[in-house]
Amino acid sequence: MPAESLHDAFEEELKDVLSAEKQLLKALPKMAKSASNEDLKAGFEEHLEQTKGHVERLEKIFGMLDKTPRAKKCKAMEGLIEEGSELMEEDASPxxxxxxxxxxxxxVEHYEIATYGTLVTWARQIEMDEAADLLQETLDEEKETDSKLTGLAESGINAHAEA
Structure with a gap:
């Protein structure tokens, strides 16, 4: 579909991020299984539950648009997940x-933060404030997850990896 307006671009980006979130639903359990640190494992499991909510919010926004929630393959997320899968096959200490x-x-979080930030801005521009609020909620959760990951790295995981 040609994107002839910001509204069209918004719909296309929603399809892309729906695909990204659905791909992440499959990847997060594998990441949790590969983690040895219990806090990291719990973080992945918590984010899996959040991601289910992200999909639900996106589906609600599609409903506001009177559109069926259809994902369009997110190649960026596919690449990030493929890279993560290869990483999990590495011969590395726990x-x-x-x-x-x-x-x-x-x-992954930084990609999602960029995407949701754009979608919030676009939703406000096209006067879809309710959608913008839902997208902002997801954006806030993605930023929180990124912050938690940084905290885990700085609270000892990186130091243990160095030792």
Whole structure:
């Protein structure tokens, strides 16, 4: 579909991020399983539950648009997840694996933060304030997850990987 307006671009980006979130639903359990640090494992499991909520919010926004929630393959997330999958096959100590998992997860979070930030701005521009509020809620959760990952890295995971 040609994007002839910001509204069209908004819809296309919603399809892309729906795909990204659905891909993440499959990846997070694998990341949790690969983590040895219990706090990191719990963080991945918590974010899995949040991600289910992100999908629900996106589906609600599609409903506001009178559109069926259809995902359009997010190649960026596909690449990030593929990179993370390759990382999990590395021969690494549990401590180093945890540090690498945090790095992979933060790449995903930064991608999502950029995407949701754009969507919030676009939703406000096209006067879809309710959608913008839902997207802002997700954006805030993504930023919080990124901050928690940084905290885990700084609270000892990176130091254990160094030792």
């Amino acid at each position: 401590e180093v694996m945890d540090a690498m998992l945090i790095a992979a997860a933060q790449k």
